[in-house]
Every structure is written in structure tokens, then in C-alpha cells.
Amino acid sequence: VPELPEVETVRLGLALGVAGRTIERVEVSHPRAVRRHEAGGGDFADQLAGHTVLSAQRRGKYLWLPLDGPDALVAHLGMSGQLLVVPPDKPLEKHLRVRFVFADGVQLADEPAGRELRFVDQRTFGGLFLSPAGLRQEDPPTALAHIAPDPLEPAFDDAAFIAAVRGRRTGIKRALLDQTVVSGIGNIYADEALWRARLHYARPTETLTRPALTALLGYVRDVLSAAITAGGTSFDALYVSVNGVSGLFDRSLEVYGREGEPCSRCGQLIRREPFMNRSSFRCPRCQPQPRVPRW
Numbered sequence: 001v002p003e004l005p006e007v008e009t010v011r012l013g014l015a016l017g018v019a020g021r022t023i024e025r026v027e028v029s030h031p032r033a034v035r036r037h038e039a040g041g042g043d044f045a046d047q048l049a050g051h052t053v054l055s056a057q058r059r060g061k062y063l064w065l066p067l068d069g070p071d072a073l074v075a076h077l078g079m080s081g082q083l084l085v086v087p088p089d090k091p092l093e094k095h096l097r098v099r100f101v102f103a104d105g106v107q108l109a110d111e112p113a114g115r116e117l118r119f120v121d122q123r124t125f126g127g128l129f130l131s132p133a134g135l136r137q138e139d140p141p142t143a144l145a146h147i148a149p150d151p152l153e154p155a156f157d158d159a160a161f162i163a164a165v166r167g168r169r170t171g172i173k174r175a176l177l178d179q180t181v182v183s184g185i186g187n188i189y190a191d192e193a194l195w196r197a198r199l200h201y202a203r204p205t206e207t208l209t210r211p212a213l214t215a216l217l218g219y220v221r222d223v224l225s226a227a228i229t230a231g232g233t234s235f236d237a238l239y240v241s242v243n244g245v246s247g248l249f250d251r252s253l254e255v256y257g258r259e260g261e262p263c264s265r266c267g268q269l270i271r272r273e274p275f276m277n278r279s280s281f282r283c284p285r286c287q288p289q290p291r292v293p294r295w
């Protein structure tokens with residue numbers, strides 16, 4: 001599942017590959033991909049034709065492309081969504097859902113003319129839709145206004161995050177995954193940040209001091225930034241950049257997906273445990289179970 005670093009890698013590719021270009025036409029080949037656009041795929045295509053993409057923006061796991069009009073195009077990759085910038089003669093992907101063809105008047109420096117944008121989604125949990133744009137391009141569109149800032153945004157309020165987590169009365173990992181507390185963190189980066197902070201995932205939030213949460217936030221930022229530098233984590237091979245390239249951060253994972261392998265800090269074997277219908281990975285020595293866990 002793409003988390004913040006994977007979505008940021010896609011955003012960087014869209015900024016290079018489609019920003020500044022005018023949409024000539026849009027072809028919707030699967031209605032489920034635009035299910036949040038109530039007027040349907042034909043209307044979705046009509047609304048977009050002729051508009052210019054101004055930039056590529058992100059908050060948490062959501063992307064949006066501000067347009068030269070009242071709306072922004074919002075994209076959520078879901079489980080398996082891919083946004084690919086490809087030459088027009090590339091054979092159509094099996095799971096192609098939406099195709100954007102651009103009217104290329106301008107030759108961009110880094111991008112051969114004529115490349116198109118394709119939304120490919122094997123499991124179709126992702127989707128595209130239009131939403132009224134924010135005041136500035138970097139302000140989230142109306143539909144994303146409820147998403148909390150992510151820890152890499154300048155607008156992120158550390159004190160408000162710490163207060164929200166401490167007031168939550170839950171386990172720390174649940175708080176990190178709550179997109180109304182902090183956005184962009186999913187299972188992989190929560191486990192990695194908690195390992196760095198030496199915290200068990202079920203540690204009750206009200207037992208964490210401000211300094212401990214400040215340190216955890218620092219580890220969250222460290223791991224997200226390192227993952228962006230590596231182009232994200234392609235754990236299940238579904239996530240790729242706009243050029244179809246896999247991320248390399250899976251080589252740097254300390255606990256996620258490393259069940260039975262030794263902890264790089266203490267040598268104990270990493271454990272995998274059920275958590276919210278998924279799994280949590282931890283080192284049993286570095287991240288011991290709290291006496292009164294909150295799951």
C-alpha cells in the first residue's frame with residue numbers, strides 16, 4: 001500500500017512529467033476508477049478536456065493536480081494504483097483505468113513530447129475525482145480538507161500532534177495510523193519509526209511523555225525522508241514511480257517484513273504479530289510489551 005514516501009515519489013514524477021501541460025482528452029475505461037465523480041466517466045472526461053495542469057501537490061497519501069479552473073484533479077492510489085507517464089505508443093496496460101492525452105504545444109526540458117498519463121489499478125481501490133480547489137495550489141481541495149497535515153509539511157504543528165496523541169487513549173501505533181491525527185503514515189513506516197524509538201506498538205499513548213513523542217516524531221520524519229530518497233518501498237511490487245521504477249527502501253527496512261531475522265541493534269529475532277487485521281513487526285528486546293497494553 002503506497003504511503004507518504006511512495007506518493008511523494010509519484011508526485012515528483014508528475015511535477016516533471018505533466019505540470020504545465022494541457023489535457024486534450026481523457027478516456028475512462030473503467031467506471032469504478034472515477035466512482036467518486038457522480039456524473040460519470042463521460043462527464044469526468046468533458047470537465048477535464050482543455051484544462052492545463054498547473055502543478056502536482058500532495059498531503060499524506062493524497063495527490064492533487066491544480067488546474068487552470070475552479071477544480072483540482074484528486075488522485076488516491078488505494079492499494080495498487082499507479083500513475084504512469086509513458087510514450088503514447090506503449091501498449092495499453094491490462095489494468096488501465098483512465099488515460100490522459102495531452103495537447104503538447106510546449107516541449108518540456110526533461111520530458112519527450114507526447115508522453116501521456118495513465119492510471120493503472122489492478123485492484124481498483126484507488127480512484128480519481130474532481131474537487132473544488134483550495135485558495136492556493138498547495139492548499140488541499142475541499143474533499144481533502146479533513147486530512148491532517150503530514151509531518152513533512154511546513155504547516156505541521158508538532159505541539160498539536162503531541163497533544164492529540166496523548167489525548168487519544170489508545171495504543172501508539174493506532175494513533176500514528178489515524179489520518180485525522182497525522183497523515184501519510186501506514187503500516188510500514190509506523191513499524192519502522194517505532195523500532196527506531198524503541199516503542200512497542202501497543203504502548204498506551206497517555207504514558208508517553210512529551211520528550212518521548214518529540215523523539216518519535218523525529219524518527220517518523222527520518223524514516224519518511226530516507227524512504228523518499230530511496231524512491232519509496234516496493235514491498236508488494238505494485239508500487240512504482242511514474243516511470244515504472246520500483247523503490248529501493250525495502251533494502252533499508254529494519255523490522256517490516258523481516259520476521260525471524262535478527263534485529264540489527266541487538267540480534268534478537270524480529271517478531272510478526274497480528275494487528276488490526278494486518279501485522280506488526282517488532283524486536284522483542286528493543287520494543288518490549290508494556291505491562292498494560294492498549295491495542
Ligand SMILES: [Zn+2]
Nearest residue numbers: 263266283286
Ligand atoms: Zn533489538
